Amino acid sequence: MPRSYAERHAVLPQVGAANAMDMIVSGALERFPQLRVVMVEWGFTWLSSLLSRMDYLWESDRSAAPWVRRRPSEYVAEHFKFATQPLDDTTKMSELATMLGIKNLDRMLLFSSDYPHYDTDHPQLIISKMPDALKARVCYQNAVDAFGPKILRSLGQRI
Amino acid sequence: MIIDCARHAGVEKHQDLFEYMPYSWRKHFDHYEWTGAVGLASNHIRVSDKFSHDPIPAYRPVSDPERMSLVLLYQGLTVNGWSDQIGAKVYLDALNSYGEENWVSNSSKLAMLVSPHDPAWSASEIRRRAKSSLIGAVSIPLVTQMLGARYWDPIYEACVEVGVPIVVHYSGVEGSYSGTPSLSGSVHQSAFARLILMPHLAESNIASLVFEGAFYRFPELQVLFAGFGFKWVPSLMRRVDHEWRNFRSEVPWVKEKPSSKVLSNIWFSSYPVGEAMDPERWQGMVSDALRDRIVFNSHAPFGNDTVEDVERILGASWLERMMRNGGALLRTTNKVEV
Numbered sequence: 213m214p215r216s217y218a219e220r221h222a223v224l225p226q227v228g229a230a231n232a233m234d235m236i237v238s239g240a241l242e243r244f245p246q247l248r249v250v251m252v253e254w255g256f257t258w259l260s261s262l263l264s265r266m267d268y269l270w271e272s273d274r275s276a277a278p279w280v281r282r283r284p285s286e287y288v289a290e291h292f293k294f295a296t297q298p299l300d301d302t303t304k305m306s307e308l309a310t311m312l313g314i315k316n317l318d319r320m321l322l323f324s325s326d327y328p329h330y331d332t333d334h335p336q337l338i339i340s341k342m343p344d345a346l347k348a349r350v351c352y353q354n355a356v357d358a359f360g361p362k363i364l365r366s367l368g369q370r371i
Numbered sequence: 372m373i374i375d376c377a378r379h380a381g382v383e384k385h386q387d388l389f390e391y392m393p394y395s396w397r398k399h400f401d402h403y404e405w406t407g408a409v410g411l412a413s414n415h416i417r418v419s420d421k422f423s424h425d426p427i428p429a430y431r432p433v434s435d436p437e438r439m440s441l442v443l444l445y446q447g448l449t450v451n452g453w454s455d456q457i458g459a460k461v462y463l464d465a466l467n468s469y470g471e472e473n474w475v476s477n478s479s480k481l482a483m484l485v486s487p488h489d490p491a492w493s494a495s496e497i498r499r500r501a502k503s504s505l506i507g508a509v510s511i512p513l514v515t516q517m518l519g520a521r522y523w524d525p526i527y528e529a530c531v532e533v534g535v536p537i538v539v540h541y542s543g544v545e546g547s548y549s550g551t552p553s554l555s556g557s558v559h560q561s562a563f564a565r566l567i568l569m570p571h572l573a574e575s576n577i578a579s580l581v582f583e584g585a586f587y588r589f590p591e592l593q594v595l596f597a598g599f600g601f602k603w604v605p606s607l608m609r610r611v612d613h614e615w616r617n618f619r620s621e622v623p624w625v626k627e628k629p630s631s632k633v634l635s636n637i638w639f640s641s642y643p644v645g646e647a648m649d650p651e652r653w654q655g656m657v658s659d660a661l662r663d664r665i666v667f668n669s670h671a672p673f674g675n676d677t678v679e680d681v682e683r684i685l686g687a688s689w690l691e692r693m694m695r696n697g698g699a700l701l702r703t704t705n706k707v708e709v
Contacts, residue, residue: 213515213517214517214575214578214579214582215517215520215582215583216582216583216618216621216622217618217621218582218614218615218617218618218621218622219519219578219579219582219583219614219622221614221617221618222578222582222607222610222611222613222614223555223571223574223575223578223610225610226555226556226568226571226574226575227555227556229555229568229571230554230555230556230557230559230568230571231556233564233567233568234556234559234564237559237561237563237564237567238560238561238564255606255610257605257606257609258603258606260602260603260606260652260653260656261570261600261602261603261606261646262567262603264602264646264647264648264649264653265567265570265600265602265646266567267646268643268645268646268648269563269566269567269643269646270563272645272674273563276561276562276563276566277561277563298613300606300609300610300613301609301612301613302609306655307605307655307656307658309655310652310653310654310655310656311656313652313653313655314652315652330617331617
């Protein structure tokens with residue numbers, strides 16, 4: 213049991229990661245193939261290791277997960293979206309590029325600020341870090357994929 | 372030189388441990404539930420003897436000047452799921468003694484087990500056994516006490532005193548039994564799900580170590596998280612630094628970025644290297660300093676990554692560096708010449 217809030221908050225993304233994994237391994241997404249899930253405020257950079265670990269262990273022993281019919285990372289790409297907040301701080305552009313280079317992330321990442329919480333990410337900060345190829349997808353296109361065009365009604369014809 | 376910082380060894384039958392126990396404890400353990408346990412497939416709940424398997428191949432250490440292995444006693448790690456904490460100490464003591472006699476050579480050292488339930492006894496055992504050159508590290512089974520807690524200080528103090536690192540490895544029963552650490556989310560139904568989540572145990576305990584200031588209390592302490600892989604480390608390092616900046620006042624004893632202690636006091640290992648495919652996709656996140664903290668481990672005889680596997684997936688420069696790092700880690704023990 214973590215003693216400080218800092219420690220607890222540092223490992224909080226594990227809860228999101230564990231539930232995403234469990235929805236796949238338990239076969240929930242085979243039972244409900246139309247189900248879509250948006251994971252908010254769990255971050256996303258842990259996907260780099262989780263996806264490859266799930267795929268590797270599944271390919272090593274498919275009988276261990278009888279409800280999983282294809283690579284676990286394929287379920288993630290098809291069913292999940294992840295919000296940007298909290299966006300990890302990086303020290304190098306190459307590190308940022310690698311962080312955003314997670315397979316299929318361009319179709320999974322949604323903008324989120326978490327405003328007005330203490331650790332809100334300023335919209336300009338997030339947008340400035342997104343490469344041009346990702347900006348439109350992160351700012352609205354992936355949100356339309358997740359929630360449908362109804363979320364754009366307040367914007368009228370502007371998009 | 373091949374330096375394998377975590378391979379496993381186990382007895383082929385529990386009766387082999389009897390001669391390392393007092394007579395009264397031998398009688399205590401001499402019943403079918405125990406003597407049949409090695410050969411019965413389990414998850415520790417034997418619903419039927421039909422679920423049996425052959426014991427894993429016995430480890431026979433060789434003397435090879437071009438090889439050095441740190442040997443983990445995987446069977447003893449499962450005491451983190453035992454309710455009988457006194458019996459567990461007897462078992463660990465017997466396993467350590469058996470290991471010293473059978474699994475140590477010029478090319479192998481033992482990661483001796485300590486009791487997670489009795490740090491004072493464990494510290495005295497470290498001081499007693501580590502006087503010999505047979506011990507290369509100390510292995511702590513994970514329980515609900517996080518590794519940053521002062522509960523573990525007697526063990527850390529003894530490790531620093533005798534100059535051996537800690538090795539942390541899951542037993543496999545975490546998330547299944549009370550007494551073991553739970554896994555994130557909630558109870559996970561399958562062994563497959565639990566195996567996927569094992570790196571979270573390493574993440575949580577690293578967060579505990581750095582935020583509780585363990586490396587300020589014991590600056591020389593070195594901790595290897597073996598068998599958890601390493602791809603998750605960059606994300607965790609960014610996260611602990613981020614939280615430290617937000618909540619620095621909450622943990623005033625943490626004077627530097629937590630990631631700095633990760634890079635000076637914590638080590639990671641290669642197994643399972645199969646999850647690190649396509650390094651061009653992710654290695655841009657692994658700093659030069661972090662690469663100096665990753666060692667090779669085969670995990671043999673389970674999965675058994677080879678040096679050829681590492682070279683094929685990561686390349687020769689990674690492999691060479693892992694061997695150099697392994698030498699640096701084991702040299703910290705003052706017990707291993709590499």
